[in-house]
Amino acid sequence: MARSWTRLHEFLGYPPGPVTYEMVAEAVQRKLGEGDDLDWKEALPATSPVPGQWNEFAKDVAAMANTRGGLLIYGVSDDIAMVGIDLDKVNDKQLGHWLRVHLQPTVSGVSYLRLPATDGSGKDVLVVDVPASEMAPHFLYGWQQRDKDKTTFNAPFRHRDDTDYMAEHQIALAFRERFARQDAAKTALDEHVQHTTDLVLGESESPAAWLVVAARPTRPIPRMVPALSRSAAQDVMSRGAKRARGLLARAIPIPRMLGPQLFPDLLDRNPRKGLRRWVDTNMLVPARATRRRGVLVELHHDGTVVTAVDLSHNALPPSHPAVPLPVPSPVLISSVFETVALAHEHRLTLRADTPIELRAVLQTQPGTGLRFAPVVFDLGRPVVAEWARQPRTVQPAHSDLAPFADDESLIAGATDLAEGLLNQFGLDILPT
Template sequence: MPIMWSRLHAELGLSPTPLTHAMVVRAVEAGMAEADDLDWKQALPPEVEKKRLEFAKDIAAMANTRGGLIVHGVREENERAVGLTGVPNGERDRQALRSFANRYVRPLVDGLQIEALDGEAGEPGLVAVFVPPSPDTPHVIGEKNEMGVPYRYGTDTNWMSESQLERAYRDRFTRRGDDRAALDALIDGLIPEIDLKQGVWVAVVARPVAPLPLLSGRPEREGVTSTMLNALELVSEVFGKSQGRVPVLNELLSDGPIINPRNGLRRWVIRSNHYSTDPHELVDCALVELHHDGSVALAMGCSSSCVVPASPTGSPMFGRCL
């Protein structure tokens, strides 16, 4: 998956879109300044132990703060980009960087992306390293008895004190508890909407582990429709219509629920009985909620009217994922 959002996007006034060589060129021409979530590097770390640790330190520091972007191949002066130097960005070069991070950073930074950015013929290549905001902070670097916990403070990298480390671990455990509570709330929000007397229901909820970029406003209706149509197409590709799994979600295509989703409280709602005039009527087959914070809640009925026979117990089945 390409790098879709970063400080560079925000400074250039761009919406989420794959990061490109041309964007970096624009940032350099504008003299974009470094920040706690943007770092310019002139070269790749050489095959020297100390420099490898320095690279790992940069990764851990951003992960321990709020994530960020490191671009190798950009020269800076006074913390502002002033020119492209270029770096080797082949598969072997990028794999070496990933190996450094995997060796020295604990726990591993999930979702770390290392991409090659190539411009037109003759332009120097770049390597972009995207460090996501991590739910597993604090991340420690080093080996054996030489270990530390770095973090970003503006454009500087500092080391956590004992009290800061204590707070970081406390925040991690609190965050995990909040994540579980948020998933429970999504499930609880589905239950009043579905008719459990119809048989077995399968419900799945998910939410981002990192907050979405600060965009202008909530998702628009057209974007919600496009997202759902793409999701149904993906279901068809993965499972195949012949296996009977697609018709459940295809209930949402009939009579246009996907084309005209309902605008709920901080969410868009797509339901199989979209045109019901009874406000107390329960969903009879399929329900999807796309929340403005990126969370998704899905409930599918498994009664004979949908796809598969119902369980004699008629009990709901629920799943949660982060």
């Protein structure tokens, strides 16, 4: 998925959006020079020989990914003139294969944008959009004749308008930065979960089982990218709810397992501004107190999504003996699927080509000593699963989503996350 903000947008003064042929043509006409995030290429990458031989395309992609990401634009000469290429000769599967064969680790999220000429010139171009990589440094290996025909294993990077190779101290620094990014991402996810947990538990007048799910891009959206408008945030929520219903129907084709949907029934999709986020909730406004299940949804400007839902609310009929912390498995499952679908729709709207890390926790007010009691449906009626475990604490569950997740991948990620919690009760998503 191509990024929505590139050097072309910045130079031309365009708002975020897809790169177009007109943008490339205008940049060429205005002689936009190369930089560490832009490389004009006259001809398409040459057909690669056998694996193990030097691959110039892989080198160029690794250099961009090791720096800050950027564009390789084929069909523009070194003196910045439009010469065009034959789009019929573009084989993005072959290009992707070269990256997997020649780079370690491979660079993910590279997109290939074919742009036919719209001015009648017939000078088509190919834009290869390389994202900044959270897995940098990427190493290129192969036989290099200009290096006395010996095998090389180097980490290329962009320096202004040129490509160079990292020295030992630069490689060491790149690895430290990678590990620091990973630690910072984990810390940020922990902070989101902890802040939301503290918030909703503080709003609960009596002990309840709260499910908190956080989904955070491993590469957050830069602050320069404009935040979603309120109407766009509403649209993300609507599309997320619709997608979640479809995913649930495919994953659990048993009507009695489907719990109440989180967003359509419990929220009016009326988000309000928060601290660099949109917040939709039926709590926190005393004048609009409700007897409905407590729900909180946050769409952060950096691509993070956080949800919280009071699972214990009306989990059992009034005639049922009192259970301090009931945890209805259908509501838990549907809430997790809702969050995964919402995070995916949010990512699509922001045009973020990045994996998403997921974390789900089940919490109640500290010091209660109460046990979580799983609730299942038996003949269409909610009952406590007496045969299941009833722990006092539940470990956090983790999962992730690939950058270009299809519905099957979304189902797998949501299932993995929900089962990470349910398995601790001895339950599965599907009844046995």
